[in-house]
């Protein structure tokens with residue numbers, strides 16, 4: 080009986096006590112004068128972080144993150160599928176996603192070919208045409224993705240910096256990192272970059288096996304697609320073939336040409352290490368502006384937001 084009691088106490092000491100003690104230490108830390116003083120010292124840094132966070136959700140909701148669609152299942156919503164078999168317990172583990180526009184249902188051969196030659200198959204089966212309007216769409220997608228990627232990574236840098244300047248005890252970071260940010264006043268809005276993702280999928284007749292090729296349109300893939308489309312268009316001697324392509328390389332060139340400084344307010348990366356800079360079309364694409372270096376400029380996020388809010392919604 081005594082042995083049992085001892086075991087019980089030991090188990091309690093190892094399971095219940097540590098979290099309880101940790102919780103007390105945590106409350107003490109967040110109420111400590113040291114923490115409150117540090118928190119007050121960086122109020123303006125936190126405020127600016129939260130402004131960038133709000134801006135990030137704003138550009139997330141305005142961006143375009145779609146391109147092309149598969150024709151398989153374009154009318155699948157008009158029917159309903161039911162497995163009426165009595166012996167379906169091992170069947171239908173894989174059900175073909177006919178309704179999804181980003182899934183192309185096809186033969187195993189096409190799945191394999193798509194993994195060997197992704198851009199060619201993406202264009203063919205998701206109806207991405209090699210013409211100028213499509214090229215402009217892909218460039219716009221690339222800009223939305225890159226802009227959001229930059230904003231999200233800017234937020235992460237700011238958060239790392241805030242954590243570093245307060246330098247909380249290790250147990251806080253390990254067990255209460257979100258709570259720490261909330262106490263500091265940081266709005267954590269976990270925004271993910273919605274990369275368009277496409278699947279070539281083969282599902283066997285019985286549904287027992289399935290294989291797929293996945294293509295994610297991240298900046299690298301989008302830039303490759305822009306190159307391929309432009310090659311095809313250039314081959315046809317069209318006007319778009321002559322202009323610069325809106326790729327990561329061009330955006331980097333514009334920022335360095337402008338010395339990583341805002342063309343409106345002159346604030347620079349040298350003066351503010353966490354400055355979020357964006358590449359803007361002087362005359363917007365919607366108004367016929369081209370992605371040429373003379374129509375592109377570096378703006379800080381604040382000036383860019385002010386500029387886009389003045390323009391009528393197109």
Ligand SMILES: [Zn+2]
Nearest residue numbers: 341344379382
């Ligand atoms: Zn500015």
